[in-house]
Amino acid sequence: MSRSLKKGAYVDPRVLAKVKAVKAIGKRTPIKTWSRACVISPEMVGVTFLVHNGKDFISVLAEENMVGHRLGEMAPTRKFIRHGGKMAKEQETAAAAAPAAAKPAAPAAKKP
Secondary structure (H helix, E strand, O other): OOOOOOOOOOOOHHHHHHHHHHHHHOOOOOEEEOOOOOEOOHHHOOOEEEEEOOOOEEEEEOOHHHOOOEHHHHOOOOOOOOOOOHHHHHHHHHHHHHHHHHOOOOOOOOOO
């Protein structure tokens, strides 16, 4: 369920204060935050955030096309390893061998 239009987007006031401070100084220091629910506003464009994903801090540079999305969307909390199994392993080895076989051999140098 989305937030009421009357209330507006949720922007954490502490994060917004840090953004204003960083922009006033002019330095590109990243802002460390645990506020994953904070919505990216136009004032935040160009600022680097370190968003906590439960274990580490993921670096996120706020861009123009991210406005309206939440900071937590940019820092995944789960790490996909891969689907396993015998068939997947065979496909992986076949894919690794294919580029080596696709390269043509260099032509032998002719001696006059």
